[in-house]
Amino acid sequence: xxxxxxxxxxxxxxxxxxxxxxxxxxxxxxxxxxSPFLFLRATYFRFAKTIPKLLPDLMDAPTVLSVGDLHLExxxxxxxxxxxxxxxxxxxxxxxxxxxxxxxVRLAASxxxxxxxxxxxxxxxxxxxxxxxxxxxxxxPALLDQSHIWMLRYALDADNKSKKFWHDIAKLKKAEPPxxxxxxxxxxxxxxxxDIQFRRRTAGGGSLGRPRYVAxxxxxxxxxxxxxxxxxxxxxxxxxxxxAASSHFLTIATAKYRAPDPFLxxxxxxIVRRLAPDSRKIELGKKAGSAVNANLMWTMxxxxxxxxxxxxxxxxxxxxxxxxxxRGWLNxxxxxxxxxxxxxxxxxxx
Numbered sequence: 001x002x003x004x005x006x007x008x009x010x011x012x013x014x015x016x017x018x019x020x021x022x023x024x025x026x027x028x029x030x031x032x033x034x035s036p037f038l039f040l041r042a043t044y045f046r047f048a049k050t051i052p053k054l055l056p057d058l059m060d061a062p063t064v065l066s067v068g069d070l071h072l073e074x075x076x077x078x079x080x081x082x083x084x085x086x087x088x089x090x091x092x093x094x095x096x097x098x099x100x101x102x103x104x105v106r107l108a109a110s111x112x113x114x115x116x117x118x119x120x121x122x123x124x125x126x127x128x129x130x131x132x133x134x135x136x137x138x139x140x141p142a143l144l145d146q147s148h149i150w151m152l153r154y155a156l157d158a159d160n161k162s163k164k165f166w167h168d169i170a171k172l173k174k175a176e177p178p179x180x181x182x183x184x185x186x187x188x189x190x191x192x193x194x195d196i197q198f199r200r201r202t203a204g205g206g207s208l209g210r211p212r213y214v215a216x217x218x219x220x221x222x223x224x225x226x227x228x229x230x231x232x233x234x235x236x237x238x239x240x241x242x243x244a245a246s247s248h249f250l251t252i253a254t255a256k257y258r259a260p261d262p263f264l265x266x267x268x269x270x271i272v273r274r275l276a277p278d279s280r281k282i283e284l285g286k287k288a289g290s291a292v293n294a295n296l297m298w299t300m301x302x303x304x305x306x307x308x309x310x311x312x313x314x315x316x317x318x319x320x321x322x323x324x325x326x327r328g329w330l331n332x333x334x335x336x337x338x339x340x341x342x343x344x345x346x347x348x349x350x
Contacts, residue, residue, distance in 0.1 A: 003046060003344040010045040010238060017232040020209050028208035032348055037113040039345040041205030044069040044094050045235035046344060047337070051102060054340055055333050061099040062321055065252050065311040067304065068094030068234055069206055070103045071110035075300065076281040077144070078274070080259040085144040088258070088303045090281055093207055095248040096236035100308055100318055101333070104132060107300060108334030113341060117292040124297050125331035131298035133322065135305020136315040139257040142303060150295070162277040169216070169225065172199035177213040181228050184267035185215035188226045193217040201227065214275065225275035231266055255310035
């Protein structure tokens with residue numbers, strides 16, 4: 001099936017899962033024309049549908065609760081319950097049980113599709129895989145003010161990102177969320193929060209089209225933000241006609257080796273979380289290629305390994321399967337996946 005047909009089918013299914021915001025979906029369609037990298041970000045559903053035929057040799061690998069839509073810009077920062085600054089995967093909308101190599105392939109494919117950088121594609125895939133092995137062997141979160149101090153430059157306000165953050169918040173348009181969303185957002189705020197206002201937010205790549213609302217409140221001298229984003233089943237469910245009884249979002253986001261955001265929750269079929277300059281996705285934009293260095297790729301792989309280690313069948317079985325894979329398998333698989341994304345992109349823009 002052509003990409004356009006799959007796209008139409010997926011969006012028809014999405015409309016049965018949430019109240020799709022038509023103008024945001026239109027913006028998503030436009031962004032998908034910008035580059036193959038942004039196209040990949042917006043089209044996990046297509047990856048989920050086509051990857052079994054593209055890479056059949058990977059489908060017999062052990063299955064594990066996986067991220068699904070993993071890519072270079074699916075990482076960010078947040079504060080855990082102890083106030084520690086944590087870095088890692090911060091979007092689990094597409095979490096589902098699938099063969100474990102697929103997360104690695106999608107991350108490595110996104111590296112291939114990013115703007116060119118100083119690190120070669122094979123070297124980047126090797127760094128991801130080495131980090132993944134280490135994360136399976138010794139899983140733990142990345143604490144930026146303790147074990148991963150060198151990563152602070154990727155997370156802190158080196159170029160006025162806080163100012164831009166608040167500037168973008170100020171531009172959000174007023175909204176009237178459904179009553180259930182108002183209750184969910186209000187409940188997540190301190191009881192004595194005041195002057196609560198609601199805004200509509202457009203953000204993300206693959207999630208564009210799903211309704212997002214932001215509560216802005218005053219509390220003890222400053223502003224607080226909470227976001228509610230529609231929670232729908234993973235596109236893996238759509239692609240494979242699965243009958244998922246419930247979302248895996250919280251299970252994977254708060255698993256054993258995570259240091260989760262205490263404000264992260266699911267209520268009334270919405271994901272509720274804190275928004276702040278230090279609690280956000282890190283958008284690399286045009287710098288995505290230059291950010292691809294061996295240390296960062298290793299750490300991305302490490303975080304994924306720690307995520308997979310928390311699930312069944314366990315780290316030992318995943319490591320055992322890895323030893324059977326031929327040298328260079330990840331780079332080869334990523335090349336195949338990236339080529340398929342490029343073909344779909346060309347169909348979309350043609």
